[in-house]
Amino acid sequence: MKKEDSFFDKVYEVAKQIPHGRVTSYGAIAKYLGAARSARMVGWAMNACGGRDDIPAHRVVNRKGILTGKHHFQGTNLMQQLLESEGVEVIENQIQNFENLLWDPMKEL
DNA sequence: ATTCTGACGTGGG
């Protein structure tokens, strides 16, 4: 048994499944994992991701569609750059048309 | 064990 049984890895698995050009919220992932009340842990898991480029953390935002975690990225605008690179319009740290781009793992999976 | 923190969510105003 690997130690990847942690809650983190579950988040990573889902994050990896986020389609290109799509976005999801921490709560959506948390609910999908059955830990709706642990949405904070989802973001925290990302923080622990540290160096894993496999995990598109930039596609994960809070419920408002705001890039709350851009401060944790290497650059100040890296997160937005990545999103825009995927066709996601971001203005003032907020994703435009967020509801339309939202990828819900429960609904999509 | 205790305490604090945190990339959140929800509800009320």
Place this chain on the structure above:
DNA sequence: CCCCACGCCAGAA
């Protein structure tokens, strides 16, 4: 939408 307060849980010191 904003602001305020509470809850929630896992990890670090």
